[in-house]
Amino acid sequence: MTYAAKNLTTGGRELIAFRVGDQEFCVNIMSVREIRGWTPATPMPHAPVYVLGVINLRGAVLPIIDFSARLGMKPAEPTVRHVIIVAQVKSQVVGLLVDAVSDILTVSDSDIQPTPDIASDFERSFARGVLAIEGRMICLVELDSVFPHEERDAA
Amino acid sequence: MDMNEIKEIFFQECEEQLAELESGLLKLNDGDRDPETVNAVFRAVHSIKGGAGAFGLDDLVSFAHVFETTLDCVRSNRLEPNQEVLKVMLRSADVLADLTNAARDGGSVDEARSRQLIKELEALANGEVPQAAAEPAPKAAPPAAAEPVPPVNEEGFQPVAFSFEEFETGEEPAIDLPTYEILFRPKSDLYAKGNDATLLLRDLSRLGEMSIHCDMDDLPALDRMNPEAAYFAWKISLKTDKGEEAIRSVFEFAEWDCELEVMLAGDEAQAHEELPMQPVPFDLSMLDEEPRAPVEEEDRTVAGERNIRESADSAAEGASNVVQMTPSARAPAENSRSAASAAAQSAASQQAASAATPTIRVDLDRVDRLINLVGELVINQAMLSQSVIENDANGTSSINMGLEELQQLTREIQDSVMAIRAQPVKPVFQRMSRIVREIADMTGKSVRLVTEGENTEVDKTVIDKLAEPLTHMIRNAVDHGLETPEKRIAAGKNPEGTVRLTAKHRSGRIVIELADDGAGINREKVRQKAIDNDLIAADANLSDEEIDNLIFHAGFSTADKISDISGRGVGMDVVKRSIQALGGRINISSKPGQGSIFTMSLPLTLAVLDGMVVTVANQTLVVPLTAIVETLQPEASAIHSFGASQRLISIRNSFCPLVDVGRILNFRAIQANPVEGVALLVESEGGGQRALMVDAIQGQRQVVIKSLEANYTHVPGIAAATILGDGRVALILDVDAIVAASRGQSLKPEMSLAAAG
Numbered sequence: 001m002t003y004a005a006k007n008l009t010t011g012g013r014e015l016i017a018f019r020v021g022d023q024e025f026c027v028n029i030m031s032v033r034e035i036r037g038w039t040p041a042t043p044m045p046h047a048p049v050y051v052l053g054v055i056n057l058r059g060a061v062l063p064i065i066d067f068s069a070r071l072g073m074k075p076a077e078p079t080v081r082h083v084i085i086v087a088q089v090k091s092q093v094v095g096l097l098v099d100a101v102s103d104i105l106t107v108s109d110s111d112i113q114p115t116p117d118i119a120s121d122f123e124r125s126f127a128r129g130v131l132a133i134e135g136r137m138i139c140l141v142e143l144d145s146v147f148p149h150e151e152r153d154a155a
Numbered sequence: 156m157d158m159n160e161i162k163e164i165f166f167q168e169c170e171e172q173l174a175e176l177e178s179g180l181l182k183l184n185d186g187d188r189d190p191e192t193v194n195a196v197f198r199a200v201h202s203i204k205g206g207a208g209a210f211g212l213d214d215l216v217s218f219a220h221v222f223e224t225t226l227d228c229v230r231s232n233r234l235e236p237n238q239e240v241l242k243v244m245l246r247s248a249d250v251l252a253d254l255t256n257a258a259r260d261g262g263s264v265d266e267a268r269s270r271q272l273i274k275e276l277e278a279l280a281n282g283e284v285p286q287a288a289a290e291p292a293p294k295a296a297p298p299a300a301a302e303p304v305p306p307v308n309e310e311g312f313q314p315v316a317f318s319f320e321e322f323e324t325g326e327e328p329a330i331d332l333p334t335y336e337i338l339f340r341p342k343s344d345l346y347a348k349g350n351d352a353t354l355l356l357r358d359l360s361r362l363g364e365m366s367i368h369c370d371m372d373d374l375p376a377l378d379r380m381n382p383e384a385a386y387f388a389w390k391i392s393l394k395t396d397k398g399e400e401a402i403r404s405v406f407e408f409a410e411w412d413c414e415l416e417v418m419l420a421g422d423e424a425q426a427h428e429e430l431p432m433q434p435v436p437f438d439l440s441m442l443d444e445e446p447r448a449p450v451e452e453e454d455r456t457v458a459g460e461r462n463i464r465e466s467a468d469s470a471a472e473g474a475s476n477v478v479q480m481t482p483s484a485r486a487p488a489e490n491s492r493s494a495a496s497a498a499a500q501s502a503a504s505q506q507a508a509s510a511a512t513p514t515i516r517v518d519l520d521r522v523d524r525l526i527n528l529v530g531e532l533v534i535n536q537a538m539l540s541q542s543v544i545e546n547d548a549n550g551t552s553s554i555n556m557g558l559e560e561l562q563q564l565t566r567e568i569q570d571s572v573m574a575i576r577a578q579p580v581k582p583v584f585q586r587m588s589r590i591v592r593e594i595a596d597m598t599g600k601s602v603r604l605v606t607e608g609e610n611t612e613v614d615k616t617v618i619d620k621l622a623e624p625l626t627h628m629i630r631n632a633v634d635h636g637l638e639t640p641e642k643r644i645a646a647g648k649n650p651e652g653t654v655r656l657t658a659k660h661r662s663g664r665i666v667i668e669l670a671d672d673g674a675g676i677n678r679e680k681v682r683q684k685a686i687d688n689d690l691i692a693a694d695a696n697l698s699d700e701e702i703d704n705l706i707f708h709a710g711f712s713t714a715d716k717i718s719d720i721s722g723r724g725v726g727m728d729v730v731k732r733s734i735q736a737l738g739g740r741i742n743i744s745s746k747p748g749q750g751s752i753f754t755m756s757l758p759l760t761l762a763v764l765d766g767m768v769v770t771v772a773n774q775t776l777v778v779p780l781t782a783i784v785e786t787l788q789p790e791a792s793a794i795h796s797f798g799a800s801q802r803l804i805s806i807r808n809s810f811c812p813l814v815d816v817g818r819i820l821n822f823r824a825i826q827a828n829p830v831e832g833v834a835l836l837v838e839s840e841g842g843g844q845r846a847l848m849v850d851a852i853q854g855q856r857q858v859v860i861k862s863l864e865a866n867y868t869h870v871p872g873i874a875a876a877t878i879l880g881d882g883r884v885a886l887i888l889d890v891d892a893i894v895a896a897s898r899g900q901s902l903k904p905e906m907s908l909a910a911a912g
Contacts, residue, residue: 042884043774044870045820054867054876054884059531061876061884063867092866 012108015131017138018085018098020068020076024138025098026105026131031087031143035101038082049075052097057086064095070146072122087143094147105138107131112140165206166259167516172199173252177585180248184241193236197226198411203251212258215251218269222247225276227400234279243275249589332363332394334420335402340370340388345412347383356389358405363395392420519615522575526762529565529572530859530878536565537880573760577612580658580667583622584609587629587656594633601640601651602633611658613665614760620737621667621757624730628669628753629654631727636673636751646748648672664739665759670752676745678702703743703751707731738764738781766858766877766887767835769849772822775885776849777858777877782890784836784844786852789813789829800826804834804846811836814897815848816888820872837890845894860887872896 015026016035041053041064050069054061064084069075076082076097084095112129126145131138179196182189204219225244228234236244250269257264337359341352359365370388380386393402402417403410540558584606595602613621637643637652644650657668678699685691685705697705706727734741739757758764758781766777767786787806795803795810803810813834817823827848834846858877861884863870874889 040883042876042886043822044867044886045822045872046870054863056534056878056882056884059527059534059861059878061861061863061866061878094866 012106012111015105015107015140016085016101017103017105018083018101020071020098021073024102024136025067025141026103026138027085027087027141027143029104031089033086033088033093036084036086038078038080038084038097052078055084055095057093057095060093062086062093062095064097065147066097067146068097071126089143089147092147096143096146105131105133107133162210165210166255168206169203169255169259172203173248173255174582174585175199176248176251177245177588178581180241180245181585181588183236184238184245188236190230193226193230197223197230200226200251203255207258210258214264214269215254215258218247218251218254218273221273221276221280222251224400225280227403228280228282231399233282240279243272243279245592247272247276249592252589332396335391335393335395335399336416336418336420337391337393337402338388338414338416339391339406340414341385341409342412342414343383343385345409346385348412350409350412352387352389355405355409356391359391359393359402362397362401362405363393365391365393367391388414517575522572526572526576529569530762533565533569533859534878534880534882536561538882541881573614573762574612576615576760576762578615578618579610579612580618580621580665581609583618583625584656584658586622587625590626590629591633591654594630598634599639600633600637602637603651603653605653605655606657607655608658611660611665612759613658613757614762616761617665617737617757617759620733624733624755625656625667625669627726627730629656632669632671632673632751632753636671638674642674646674660759661756665757667755667757668752669755670750672750675747675749675751676703676706676743678747681705700744703745706743707741737761738779740781762860763857764860764877764887766856768853768856768858768879768885769816769833769835770851770853771820771849772817772827774817774822775853775879775883776816777856777885777887778835778837778847778849779874779887779890780855782837784838787834787836787846789832789834789846789848791830794829802826802829804829806836806846811844811846812897813846813848814893816893817848817850819893819896837894843894843898845897847888847890847893858885858887 014029016029016032017024017026019025039055041055043053044051044063047053050066052064052066054063056062066076066078076099078097082097082099083101084097085101086093086095111131111133113132114129115124115127116130126142128140128142131140176196176199179192179199182192183196200219200223204216204223207215207219222244225234225247229236229240234240250264250272253264254269256262339352339355341350345352356367368390370390371386373388374380374386395402399417403415406413406415409415540562543554543558588604588606591602591604594600632654633652637654638646638648640650643652653672655668655670657670659666682691682697682702682705685702685708686693686695690705690708691697707730708728731741734755734757737757738761739755741756742754743751744754745751764777765780767780767783769776769778789804793805794813795805797803797812802813804813805811813829815826815829818826827850829848832848832850833852834848836844836846838844858879861876861878863873863876863886870886872889872892873886874892875887876884877887879885
């Protein structure tokens with residue numbers, strides 16, 4: 001992890017990178033509580049398609065979001081090789097189903113490029129910027145906009 | 156810890172003291188004349204006063220002071236705590252509670268009421284017996300200074316003759332310089348709390364001309380001396396015009412840790428009879444710096460004892476005087492025969508004190524966290540057992556034994572942790588006695604509240620939520636249930652009505668019963684009202700029970716006239732709803748002319764729920780058992796189609812709508828065939844029945860309730876979640892919402908979770 005090593009000295013922030021399909025994303029490591037394997041979830045009635053259901057996380061009821069479906073991509077077909085990123089968003093703890101966790105990155109703010117202007121409003125709402133690292137493009141995700149919120153957009 | 160925290164602790168303690176005060180007064184009201192009860196009441200007011208003084212809560216202090224003074228009259232047998240006196244005191248306790256609340260939350264109090272009570276209390280303290288027919292609140296007693304009374308000290312208190320038996324003769328105290336005989340016998344607690352007998356005696360000497368005798372009879376041999384014990388007592392003769400109160404106030408902070416008797420000289424003969432004590436000459440000068448005086452002057456002691464005292468004296472090594480020697484003579488020794496009586500006495504007082512079990516205050520969040528963790532432990536333990544059994548079919552016995560023990564332990568831990576939240580219903584019941592008093596005063600009725608089973612324990616959250624519906628029902632019972640005294644006499648009843656509040660455990664639930672001996676429900680009028688309100692058809696044939704239950708109907712609460720006509724009904728729908736929200740049920744039975752009984756059955760805790768575990772479209776769901784009336788296996792002949800999509804099931808010649816739970820929760824696209832499933836007959840809030848179709852019943856189970864809202868959002872039709880033995884989450888059905896949805900209100904529009912992008 002040469003890139004990380006280079007940036008440790010500059011006191012950048014740490015991100016967790018993960019893969020969904022053929023794309024890479026990352027989130028701030030401070031909001032990640034743990035990473036765990038997939039377990040079957042209990043479906044919720046009338047839930048949006050990207051809410052896979054809820055699982056038991058040591059006694060707490062944890063909703064699981066299919067990240068791929070959330071972004072309007074192909075819904076995941078969860079297998080034992082999928083992982084759940086358990087993340088804290090404000091007061092809620094939510095699980096994010098992704099294909100795999102790939103990296104821990106240490107970047108400084110200057111490494112983050114603004115979201116390219118080809119993006120639609122939808123992509124803009126969750127992307128906070130992009131990182132170009134060793135030839136890869138990694139999208140920095142705004143977790144707040146990915147997770148469901150109480151009382152938001154009540155139809 | 157800052158000032159506010161300390162203040163908060165004071166107010167919490169006040170709450171306890173107020174509860175203690177009220178329960179003590181109620182005990183006295185029931186004829187309890189145990190001096191310990193009087194003391195407990197006095198102590199409660201005294202501590203509130205003390206704390207309030209420290210925080211500068213002047214209103215509270217001045218009221219508590221007057222109250223305390225009057226209570227002191229009762230304590231010293233100068234005032235007979237009869238019903239009339241206790242009425243004033245109970246009202247004073249209410250005012251004291253109001254003042255405390257006002258000091259805490261900054262609210263206002265009814266000043267006229269507290270002024271009135273101060274007058275009444277002062278009148279009582281002055282020995283004015285209230286008229287038996289005293290009106291409830293106003294114009295009760297004349298102002299305090301009406302009678303010519305002995306000199307009043309600076310606190311507004313005048314000395315009153317004190318004796319044990321002849322108190323009723325109304326003997327006036329000697330006005331010029333009465334001599335008091337004071338017996339002061341410290342317990343070891345006095346010294347343990349840092350008090351010093353020397354200082355108390357010195358304070359006392361400031362009140363007037365004083366002579367002291369030290370009683371050393373209890374002093375055991377040195378080798379038998381308990382260093383922690385107190386062996387000396389003092390008999391003091393004090394000539395003073397300050398009055399008994401002033402003398403007692405010297406011992407204000409020591410009075411619970413010593414035996415103290417104060418009496419006017421003249422009762423000496425009697426005093427001697429009761430106190431077989433040999434007074435020892437004791438000079439006040441001994442309190443000063445001369446160490447050896449007392450032992451030398453002592454001439455009435457047995458020689459052996461003298462030796463012991465001398466050695467005790469030297470053992471005290473430089474102890475400046477005998478008085479101080481008592482606490483400092485701490486040679487390791489056993490209690491001896493002479494100390495035995497003192498020990499017995501202190502044991503008796505300890506027994507009295509142990510009636511109140513020591514408690515600690517804990518933040519409810521911490522307990523909740525613990526309960527959560529234990530719930531996890533139970534589930535984990537179940538999962539572990541399951542996987543051990545699966546992976547190791549012929550398992551070694553040591554593993555199985557270990558698992559069994561683990562299972563027992565976890566169950567025990569779970570029970571104990573649940574018990575932490577359990578509290579007696581007593582505080583709620585006590586609050587009700589105040590409400591009864593107030594409503595009785597307002598309506599001019601005479602009511603007696605009898606409570607039973609107030610030590611029945613139930614979860615704190617249940618207790619908290621019980622107060623409101625109970626208040627409502629008590630109000631109704633007194634206001635509408637009971638007749639006026641005149642009507643009661645006319646009906647040949649005791650003019651004093653009785654309201655009985657009972658709590659007991661029955662099959663894992665708490666049952667609370669509220670019974671009155673009033674007129675009962677006037678069924679004719681209830682029925683008429685229901686017909687007028689279009690609740691029932693004019694020719695409907697209803698059983699008595701059905702008519703009684705009409706008062707729970709929402710329609711009844713809007714018509715306020717019903718309270719005058721039927722005797723019941725205002726807001727009873729609200730009561731029913733809040734009881735149901737607690738997972739409880741309420742029933743009424745009424746006998747004309749004999750009164751009504753409301754019976755509430757509530758779960759012991761809100762953290763655990765009795766549920767029916769069912770399967771719907773391959774999902775496991777839990778249906779709260781309280782909602783289920785019965786389960787049945789539908790037969791094809793009982794199913795009737797109704798319109799395009801509705802289906803009804805006939806149950807004993809009535810038709811009940813069928814609701815497919817799987818369909819309404821959107822777990823499947825088409826309705827399941829009812830014949831292949833099981834119907835749960837449920838009753839919802841509005842009283843409407845529905846047959847909920849599920850695929851299969853797995854069994855009944857107690858489940859731990861988990862919040863969905865914490866991490867997700869409210870889901871219509873789902874009340875909460877739980878975790879099953881296999882570690883998976885199961886949803887708990889919100890039966891009321893499902894029934895409402897089946898009436899045509901879709902579950903979907905309430906959905907708060909929508910695409911956010």
